[in-house]
Amino acid sequence: xxxxxLDLNNIERKLFWILISFIAFCVSVYVCLVFSxxxxxxxxxxxxxxxRELTTKSTVLESEYLALQNSIxxxxxxxxxxxxxxxxxxxxxxxxxxxxxx
Numbered sequence: 510x511x512x513x514x515l516d517l518n519n520i521e522r523k524l525f526w527i528l529i530s531f532i533a534f535c536v537s538v539y540v541c542l543v544f545s546x547x548x549x550x551x552x553x554x555x556x557x558x559x560x561r562e563l564t565t566k567s568t569v570l571e572s573e574y575l576a577l578q579n580s581i582x583x584x585x586x587x588x589x590x591x592x593x594x595x596x597x598x599x600x601x602x603x604x605x606x607x608x609x610x611x
Contacts, residue, residue, distance in 0.1 A: 583593075
């Protein structure tokens with residue numbers, strides 16, 4: 510009666526397929542990570558371009574605003590029908606004082 514205690518061919522075959530499976534897993538993880546990093550880089554570049562465009566637009570709008578602000582004078586405001594207002598401040602001597610008694 511013959512008993513096989515250790516089947517080396519079967520163990521080598523199992524180790525071979527385990528190694529191949531591990532290498533395939535590592536390659537697939539690597540490909541996924543490279544793809545993810547590439548897409549992130551493209552998104553960062555797109556965001557940077559959008560930021561540049563918005564900065565340019567805001568600079569143009571700010572220069573237009575400053576030009577309009579500098580063009581308004583007192584005589585121009587009066588020609589539009591606006592009047593100068595005299596500022597009234599509360600007098601501290603006649604203002605009522607409130608206090609809380611404890």
